[in-house]
Amino acid sequence: MPAHDPSDSDDVAGTTRLPSSPVRQPLSDSVYEDIKAMVMDHEIAPGARVGIEALARTLNVSPTPVREALARLEADGLVVKRSLSGYRATELLTRQGVEELFEMRLLLEPRAAALAALHADESQLDAIEGLLENMQSLPVPDGPYATYRDFAALDQRFHDAVAEAAHRPLLADAVERLHSHLHIFRLSSLQSEDDPTVAEHERVVRAILRRRADRAAEAMADHLNRSLERQLGRFAQE
Template sequence: MPRVTIERRTYKEQAYREIRRMIVEGDLTPGTKVVVRMLSERLRLSPTPIKAALAGLERDGFLTTFAHRGYFVPEVAVRDMREIYELREALDGIAARKAAALPGVETFVQGTLQPLYDEQRRLLEEEDGAGYSDVDIEFHRAIWHVADNVRLLQFMDNLGGQLRFGSGSSSQVPGRIRHALGEHAAIMAAIAEGRPADAERLSREHVRHAAEAFEDSSAPADPAGARVPKRRSAEH
């Protein structure tokens, strides 16, 4: 009996990870109905762990359900994105502060953050936006992980996923990625030098600038077709 329980839990976790990946990476686009049979065939799993995974994904904000209609990938509105950015600003700040207060944090920065930063810089020069986005989330996830707060890590992982599948549009503001890379360098330096207050402040500013860039990218177009920024861009 324990072996069966463990197997069922493992299949559910496998289904959760794979379906979440499909949502985050755009294989399942916003508005798509998620069909158990299709997923069961694609993932080669029985319907039972698929259904359990879908319930978990709904609970974590990656799916929505309608009575008698089933599960759907949600359409993420501008208001949703604002809420996600607000939460991330606070939680990213906490994670950076805790990371900077760790003993021997220089080893973490040199062994983990610096290689990720260097890879981001390389991808930026190669104009590989998708690759940059992948490494960007790994950079932030590394800070969440080292903060050693299990609940914070869970919340941030879900928020990061929702932010990514909801919109990558903050990066569409001209110059935003290069500006963000400079912000990463400042955060990394504050953590390496053991300056918790600065690390928190810089991390919060980084997320706030991304939110401002998102606002610019989602602003309505003027009659000539140009976007009218809702607020001052993070680039200026």
């Protein structure tokens, strides 16, 4: 879908915008989300070349916001830039790649949850609980990336918030840099109405709120191990 140019405005000068009017997304963010959706939904195939000029024509924008979007997607780990050949969409994780990703997460995140239970301040506890409540309020994600984008974003913010609440900056930075959520969601969208992710998050939050470091670590490890099993099960179905 062509990205919207915020300069194309129907507003009349001097009129007051009604509170219900939608807030328009900056062009750079809109282009980023459009290209990200194309990568996540495999409209841009894994490993395929990503042409700046072609994308600019498709999205009806100049090449500048496309370049900016690709730089952000490179930081996300969704595209790679190679000398002489430009950008390409990253390959999907292999079974071994998924196992290695979760191996790293299991080293980092249970410890982060335990430390969060010990050190999180009240505002951080409120933020973690609020993210859980937001996830609980979303409809079951299914279908293309657009339908589960909010769920994926909240999922990542939840894990990042727990790590930040550990008050260990290097640990939080390591968790954030894994960019694990985009890679996992890119394998396939959530498929069942009884997906247990939110319930597993709830057990983590409950332990952190009760300041039970051992239970928080156990709940996080259980969540990650179960998530790994679900991901590996998708490889078995192929």
